[in-house]
Amino acid sequence: MSETDGLVSAYVSDADRDAEATVRPRRLAEFIAQDRVRDQLDLLLQGAMRRGSPPDHILLSGPPGLGKTSLANIVAAELGAGIRVTSGPAIERSGDLAAILTSLAEGDVLFIDEIHRIARPAEELLYSAMEDFRVDVVVGKGPGATAIPLDVEPFTLVGATTRSGLLTGPMRDRFGFVAHLDFYAPADLETLLHRSARILGVPITPEGAIEIAGRSRGTPRIANRLLRRVRDYAEVRADGVVDLDTARSALIVYDVDALGLDRLDRAVLTALVDSFRGGPVGLSTLAVAVGEQPDTVEEVCEPFLVRAGLLARTPRGRVATEAAWHHLGRTPPNGIFGADSPAAPDLFSLDTDQP
Ligand SMILES: Nc1ncnc2c1ncn2[C@@H]1O[C@H](COP(=O)(O)OP(=O)(O)O)[C@@H](O)[C@H]1O
Numbered sequence: 001m002s003e004t005d006g007l008v009s010a011y012v013s014d015a016d017r018d019a020e021a022t023v024r025p026r027r028l029a030e031f032i033a034q035d036r037v038r039d040q041l042d043l044l045l046q047g048a049m050r051r052g053s054p055p056d057h058i059l060l061s062g063p064p065g066l067g068k069t070s071l072a073n074i075v076a077a078e079l080g081a082g083i084r085v086t087s088g089p090a091i092e093r094s095g096d097l098a099a100i101l102t103s104l105a106e107g108d109v110l111f112i113d114e115i116h117r118i119a120r121p122a123e124e125l126l127y128s129a130m131e132d133f134r135v136d137v138v139v140g141k142g143p144g145a146t147a148i149p150l151d152v153e154p155f156t157l158v159g160a161t162t163r164s165g166l167l168t169g170p171m172r173d174r175f176g177f178v179a180h181l182d183f184y185a186p187a188d189l190e191t192l193l194h195r196s197a198r199i200l201g202v203p204i205t206p207e208g209a210i211e212i213a214g215r216s217r218g219t220p221r222i223a224n225r226l227l228r229r230v231r232d233y234a235e236v237r238a239d240g241v242v243d244l245d246t247a248r249s250a251l252i253v254y255d256v257d258a259l260g261l262d263r264l265d266r267a268v269l270t271a272l273v274d275s276f277r278g279g280p281v282g283l284s285t286l287a288v289a290v291g292e293q294p295d296t297v298e299e300v301c302e303p304f305l306v307r308a309g310l311l312a313r314t315p316r317g318r319v320a321t322e323a324a325w326h327h328l329g330r331t332p333p334n335g336i337f338g339a340d341s342p343a344a345p346d347l348f349s350l351d352t353d354q355p
């Protein structure tokens, strides 16, 4: 792997964490786009504050990098409440969760990231805490075990998930408010880039922002990361201004193309087109052709390639779309795409919700 790998991954890296803290929106008014979600949350929070009681539990779903963690923190900030942060995988035993729940202060926000990965016994404990603000802690084992009911202060659970389809029905039913975050339109990412640039003290031109926004896969995390890399380039190789030229030149150096594809994404498409005449070809064969694990190709590359209308998953295997041939600068062989073959879908209007 080269050091530019992961530049357009939507997953958070260790290097991202500190950098993200600087530009993370703190209040609802700073949170860009997602107007519907913002509006609904605003009503929910204002209503709760008027009544003087914690709002309904909130579920935030959507792909990585779109603002779930930011929103969880914003909910607490808007309520003026404390926040406890944990994650599904971190809660291994229900006792861990009971300890957290019983230590909450009245009105606190409990943020559970990746909530679909919570262990089942802990999940069941969470049900009664969410519904009745009490938990039964089981002490001892076997026939002598007893359940001790403990009170939990009224709190608001904010759950985040990238895979809402993996949540159990009972879990989902206990959230009074469910928001799904969508990929951002390029214009919204431009706004976001101007805001981040201002906070970081980086001069950026409108054309520079457009160029970076277009390669950010509809994802704020990627937009902010590309901005940091382009800033490096602008400071080292140019006059420090992020404009069209520095953005273009930097993204060539970092191997991020005009659609936001990186080296591996392009390797997959190139193999599909050049070695398999566009497919169909099986996932494992394709993975061998690019020297990667099938999982990596399937989970890291394919979701975006599919969303961008460059690759289709068919029952007979992976197929390059007509747009993929053109994106690679190749002419599709005559006749493989008939006049009625579907056009590439619009990158940002696809519904990417998991069933
Ligand atoms: N609507 C937004 N407005 C401004 N910045 C955002 C927005 N959504 C996300 N970001 C930025 O993107 C980064 C990743 O967002 P995060 O909330 O961590 O995403 P998630 O938890 O969904 O993976 C944050 O550091 C934040 O700076």
Ligand SMILES: [Mg+2]
Pocket (backbone or CB within 6 Å): 068, 069, 070, 113, 160
């Ligand atoms: Mg997060």
